[in-house]
Amino acid sequence: MSLRLIKAVLAVWEREMYEYLINLHINALRLAIEPLLFIFIFGMGLGRRVVIGDVDYLYFLAPGILFMVVVNNSYMTISMRLMIARDWDKTLITALSAPVKPFEIILGYVLAGITQALAACTIFLVLMIYFLGIPFGSVSRVLLLIIATAAFFSSLGVMIAVVLDNPHHLMVITSIVVLPMSFFCGIFIPVSDLPGWSQPIIEAIPLTVAVESARAFALGSGNPGIWQSLAYIMAFTIAVFIAALYLFKRKLII
């Protein structure tokens, strides 16, 4: 890996992080309210009356919501930022006229998505572990899963933003693909409670693998094998990253 490549990737990453930090108050508010609402309403409110297996619903729900935080901070943020950079302030054109390759631009955006997801998840984990006493098992293993999942969803965010020509369609894709994914990938209800025909499909989605692995670590229910889970998610990430790169070049370098 050349020094130029590292500098180019870090330049894109730093710019995205700077933009994120100067709007931190807005980002924090947007990203904190939704997961905390789910925890308080579903976990601590309705969840008091629900037990999944022999586990309190709040304990079941928290690892799932953690990965909702990952999706919000990687897919949502990166797809929106990239679309703004391409269509609104058009700084993507400026970046492409500098000595930076499309691969490096996408990697910079993906790293920014991972960093933002890690920062938000760290705050969420601190709140859950120290204020609500919810166990998460090995935090280092959970962090590895967060990184891999954030890499997948950031790459997906880049791919979707590049493919779509209309910003309104981003909302539609989010509503019909990403939001249902959040509901069906084991975040709110166990995959085993879903219709039998849908279970193999749901189980194959990287988000499900991440949620179920993190939940198993948190509840101490079985040993899902961290490296197998990570390898599975990273395989999807690489595939989506390559697709994003191909589409990026095809759409932007005409």
Place this chain on the structure above:
Amino acid sequence: MIEVENLVKTFGDVTAVDGISFRVRKGEIFGFLGPNGAGKTTTINILVGLSLPTSGTVRIAGLDVTKHPIEIRKRIGIAAQDAYFDHHLNIEDNLFYHGLLYGLPRRELKRRVDTALRWSNLERYRNKKFHQLSGGMQRRLIVARAMLSDPEILLLDEPTTGLDPQTRRQVWKFIKDLKVAGKTVLLTTHYMEEADLLCDRIAIIDHGRIIACGTPDELKKMQAKNIVVDIKLRREIAGNQIERELNGIPGVSYVKIEDSRIRIGVAEEATVEAVLRSVITTNGICELNIVRPTLDDVFLHLTGKEIR
């Protein structure tokens, strides 16, 4: 410094650039003069690697643009026609993060940002957002950003479009300073006066083809054998009839009518008499000038139309 050979760029059925060839020498200001849609911006985009040629070769500093885009972009600064600035960041941060893409060390980059702000006379506005600047300031900032990496070559795409005459002159002074600083400049414009004043050489481009290339004087000399008759009539005229009449006279190469003024290019002196007879019989002449051709006349003669 820039060598373009038989460059073609098509978008589906549309040919934006149709087999153009030109060379830009080190240290000169080379102008691309043509109307909107002539293929100027497409050519600039190919030079910087934002667009790929359909066929032909483009070499910058001896390097092929399709094979060495990164090396070439290190040597090029581009001031695009549209302002691509991050609306959330102030202009100092915009310059800093753009410079970071060139891999400049931080301390050096901060020094260059200060220099760019000073050079563009925008030091006092460093904390302003791009949209808070006036049109002239924005243009100066766009060129200053292109200068951040201290490139050998500057591509200025329509640098004064939409500016008032006074601000345009300020930007011209700014561009002349680039030549003094030893930069090679490729400038696109659809303003005749701008091309005439700034450029060492000009390529006139229309419908994706270069139809003439040379120094402003060379281009005007191409028209030297032609005579331009500039007539002011006593009253405004409806253009169509007199235009048809004049175009029917053998030796008339073009007719341009604006309110009560007619500008007619004629190939030989003998034609002038016929032209005057035609105009006098139907309209009174208030003022008559036989003038040297301008670049505007060159363009009218070559393309049969005005740049708008």
